Amino acid sequence: MSLPIVKISNLDKYFGRLHVLKNISLEVPERQVVCLIGRSGSGKSTLLRCVNFLEDPSHGSIEVDGVHVEAEAKGKERRQLIHDVRLKTGMVFQEFNLFPHMSVLENVIEGPVTVKGMDRNHAIELAEQSLDSVGMLWKKDEYPLRLSGGQKQRIAIARALTMEPRVMLFDEPTSALDPELIGEVLNVMKKVAYEGMTMIVVTHEMGFAREVADRVIVMSEGELIEDATPDELFAQPKDQRTKALIDRYRTGER
Amino acid sequence: MASTTQQGKAPPSQAELLYQAQLRKERLFRTHVGVSWGVLFLILIFLFSGQEIRLGSFQYQTIQLDSEFILKNLSFIAQGLGQTLLISVLSILVAMTLALLAALGRLSTFPPIYAISTFYVSLIRGTPLYLQIFFFFLALPQLGINLSGVVAGVTALGLNYGAYMSETFRAGLSSVGKGQREAAMALGMTPGQTMKRIVLPQALRFAIPPMGNDFISMTKDSALVSATGFVHELMWRAVKVGRAQFNNLEALIMAAMFYWVLTLILTYFQGKLEARLARGDR
Numbered sequence: 001m002s003l004p005i006v007k008i009s010n011l012d013k014y015f016g017r018l019h020v021l022k023n024i025s026l027e028v029p030e031r032q033v034v035c036l037i038g039r040s041g042s043g044k045s046t047l048l049r050c051v052n053f054l055e056d057p058s059h060g061s062i063e064v065d066g067v068h069v070e071a072e073a074k075g076k077e078r079r080q081l082i083h084d085v086r087l088k089t090g091m092v093f094q095e096f097n098l099f100p101h102m103s104v105l106e107n108v109i110e111g112p113v114t115v116k117g118m119d120r121n122h123a124i125e126l127a128e129q130s131l132d133s134v135g136m137l138w139k140k141d142e143y144p145l146r147l148s149g150g151q152k153q154r155i156a157i158a159r160a161l162t163m164e165p166r167v168m169l170f171d172e173p174t175s176a177l178d179p180e181l182i183g184e185v186l187n188v189m190k191k192v193a194y195e196g197m198t199m200i201v202v203t204h205e206m207g208f209a210r211e212v213a214d215r216v217i218v219m220s221e222g223e224l225i226e227d228a229t230p231d232e233l234f235a236q237p238k239d240q241r242t243k244a245l246i247d248r249y250r251t252g253e254r
Numbered sequence: 255m256a257s258t259t260q261q262g263k264a265p266p267s268q269a270e271l272l273y274q275a276q277l278r279k280e281r282l283f284r285t286h287v288g289v290s291w292g293v294l295f296l297i298l299i300f301l302f303s304g305q306e307i308r309l310g311s312f313q314y315q316t317i318q319l320d321s322e323f324i325l326k327n328l329s330f331i332a333q334g335l336g337q338t339l340l341i342s343v344l345s346i347l348v349a350m351t352l353a354l355l356a357a358l359g360r361l362s363t364f365p366p367i368y369a370i371s372t373f374y375v376s377l378i379r380g381t382p383l384y385l386q387i388f389f390f391f392l393a394l395p396q397l398g399i400n401l402s403g404v405v406a407g408v409t410a411l412g413l414n415y416g417a418y419m420s421e422t423f424r425a426g427l428s429s430v431g432k433g434q435r436e437a438a439m440a441l442g443m444t445p446g447q448t449m450k451r452i453v454l455p456q457a458l459r460f461a462i463p464p465m466g467n468d469f470i471s472m473t474k475d476s477a478l479v480s481a482t483g484f485v486h487e488l489m490w491r492a493v494k495v496g497r498a499q500f501n502n503l504e505a506l507i508m509a510a511m512f513y514w515v516l517t518l519i520l521t522y523f524q525g526k527l528e529a530r531l532a533r534g535d536r
């Protein structure tokens with residue numbers, strides 16, 4: 001097993017007086033695909049968002065590809081470390097969050113050009129490759145408003161990939177999609193996984209977890225309650241709450 | 255319609271017929287409104303035509319305007335249009351700059367910046383525009399600061415509208431969803447880059463239609479600058495010739511017509527702009 005590329009240590013997160021993440025430690029080795037599952041409010045999205053500091057952890061530390069950030073870090077140093085972490089992570093959101101005032105291509109080159117200072121033509125080359133790999137190159141001059149949810153999400157994935165991150169974070173990437181559009185996004189995610197990307201995926205898609213994940217982690221009330229391969233987890237859940245969760249998915253509830 | 259022309263064509267569907275009926279209804283409404291406007295305008299002209307109405311024992315003399323005075327002074331008053339527009343354009347530029355700064359200041363987590371922004375908006379909105387114009391023109395010289403009428407007027411109008419328009423910008427900034435900022439930050443953008451590249455372009459687009467309305471209001475509030483007596487815009491000219499020859503009625507009506515036509519023209523362009531922005535692809 002290779003070295004951990006993401007290392008979360010003793011992480012706590014409070015929202016006001018609410019304790020949403022309770023002393024969480026987790027290591028993800030390179031090239032692993034981890035699915036985080038759990039009922040809404042279990043803290044799985046918050047945990048994911050702590051990895052690239054969209055949420056500030058209250059205590060503990062995050063390490064991504066050798067960049068170590070303590071929750072208590074302050075000032076300029078903290079900003080620099082968080083910036084470094086964000087350069088190593090790509091994120092895909094439930095609501096896509098494409099920039100509506102930019103064309104598809106402009107959306108995808110925005111990061112490389114503005115953040116990395118890349119030459120525009122070079123960025124376009126990379127962007128076109130990414131768009132092609134998610135099957136969206138033909139829409140490069142379109143504006144997001146005119147695209148379906150599935151198309152938007154595939155472009156959002158291309159946008160994140162064009163930054164050449166070491167880790168991809170997916171925050172319920174198919175939860176805002178009409179059922180018939182979920183498949184195209186999952187297929188793109190599968191492709192990214194098979195190309196060897198390290199991925200942490202918060203999802204309700206049990207089929208995807210079963211088929212693509214190397215590891216499934218179950219969260220409940222701010223704690224990791226089970227951590228196993230999909231085969232083990234779905235066949236023989238150890239924790240009663242995991243069992244209840246899997247049953248809920250089987251009957252189509254969330 | 256002759257039935258022969260319909261032969262060989264499918265009869266229009268129910269939906270098509272309903273849609274056509276709805277379009278006719280909308281067209282008819284617009285036509286009626288247009289005709290009514292025309293009638294109201296004719297009545298207005300008639301009221302100032304100097305005609306005498308006699309209905310049996312009822313007798314009414316409409317208002318007689320001095321047409322000789324009007325013709326003689328038309329070009330003198332019209333020459334104020336340039337100044338009116340100049341003051342409005344300069345003031346709106348000052349106002350937009352201040353409004354943007356004030357709105358951004360409102361987002362600051364640095365207490366002094368937040369305080370300056372809210373203090374400015376509160377002070378300006380808490381005092382009359384008329385007073386502010388006089389303040390810059392009449393009160394500042396006491397402190398040894400002499401501003402020309404135009405500069406005092408533009409400063410006052412700009413400061414005043416900037417305070418009000420900062421709310422427009424603020425609404426624009428808060429119209430940009432949290433997800434947009436998060437997506438930018440996740441890409442590694444700094445707060446400055448996020449503001450400049452992602453938030454502001456969307457916020458400004460949101461704020462353009464209300465800013466057009468503010469500009470139209472400003473062309474009319476620029477009349478207040480005439481109070482300084484040193485800015486020869488529409489209002490000042492109307493008052494000057496009206497008082498001199500005791501033809502205030504004619505002079506003010508003329509100025510009113512200039513303002514009205516100017517507003518109609520600007521409103522037309524404002525509507526075009528709004529329709530263009532509403533298309534949504536850019």
